[in-house]
Amino acid sequence: MKVLIVEDDPFIAEDLRFEISTRFPSEITDIIGPAHNYADAVSLIHSSSPDLIMLDISLGDDKDAGIRLAHFINQHICIPIIFLSGLPKQLGFDQAKFLCPFDFIHKPFDPDILAEKIELAIIYQSQRKNLGNTDLNPIPGAQNKLMVTTGFNEITAIPVRDLILLEADDKIIRAFTTKNKQSIDFTSPGLKNFYQKNLFMLKDFHRLNRKHVFNLNMVHKIKNNHILLPKIPNSMGNTMDSFFQLPIPKNGDSKKLLYARLGYKN
Incomplete structure (x- = not known):
């Protein structure tokens, strides 16, 4: 070794x-x-x-x-x-x-x-x-999707590769993906708990604040101290409406961590 x-x-x-x-x-x-x-x-x-x-x-x-x-x-x-x-x-x-x-x-x-x-x-x-460098996860495909409760007796699979953003509103979390024009809403004990429960997300997702967890690989650009993430354009075709705009924390350490995770050094 x-x-x-x-x-x-x-x-x-x-x-x-x-x-x-x-x-x-x-x-x-x-x-x-x-x-x-x-x-x-x-x-x-x-x-x-x-x-x-x-x-x-x-x-x-x-x-x-x-x-x-x-x-x-x-x-x-x-x-x-x-x-x-x-x-x-x-x-x-x-x-x-x-x-x-x-x-x-x-x-x-x-x-x-x-x-x-x-x-x-x-x-x-x-x-x-x-083990021949095989995946140690005992459930095949478990890390490829999130299984969430979207309604009574209803569980929905959200492919992780399509997930752009999770946005929390009290006990409801809205999942925005590259495949759905509308958000996929599901119940959860809180965004922080959900994020930590699905530890495999830590590699490619970043918890920006109490309301937002986003896919680092989906970042389009940083502009005016906001992170721009793509979303399905609306019928009006407004360019800025084609992006989620998340404010970057003013805290220096949080901002530094975000830039480091994006692989950017200013």
Whole structure:
């Protein structure tokens, strides 16, 4: 098993290398890196094909490099990520959790906790390879659709690939898709609970606020501090009516997280 270290602090990187090589001399065959920035990390991922990535969030002056790198990994490769960060919780864990990491460790790290996390990752990867990298989801197709209650004795399937936006109105959630001119309305205990219950959505969907969860892949553009998402044009053909316009939060951390998840750095 190969581990890639993405860490800009040479002392922490060396501590990680020492602990991993000392505690897992037979399980870890190669420790790659450290990569000090986003570009170096991407290059090492392509050239070395690691099985696990130890990933810092802030790399030098690039404060969200790890977030953007995790987004890239989730989009193109399936490699478990263990985040390590010395950032305050709201700037560290609260950003990283939406990238579905294998785990998260606060710095300065405890060597025993580090070893436990890596041991779990080794077991996870071993089991995964034994299964031939097959999908571990026991219900075929379960992550391709949302099953929602749309009426009395009525359950509707919403294909996730067609879903643009979820909009909450108290206990009612409206689902807007690329296939339906009208929203699909269903009951739910709340948008936050619904989003967290369907954890597979975390990869491609972003909870913007208490009312909106949207598909990151559907973003058309950002204009005047609003996210524009496509919708089926109305009969009037008004250009602006062809887009949902969601205001971006004024909170700097929330805005930074949104841009990082979109893979954009200004």
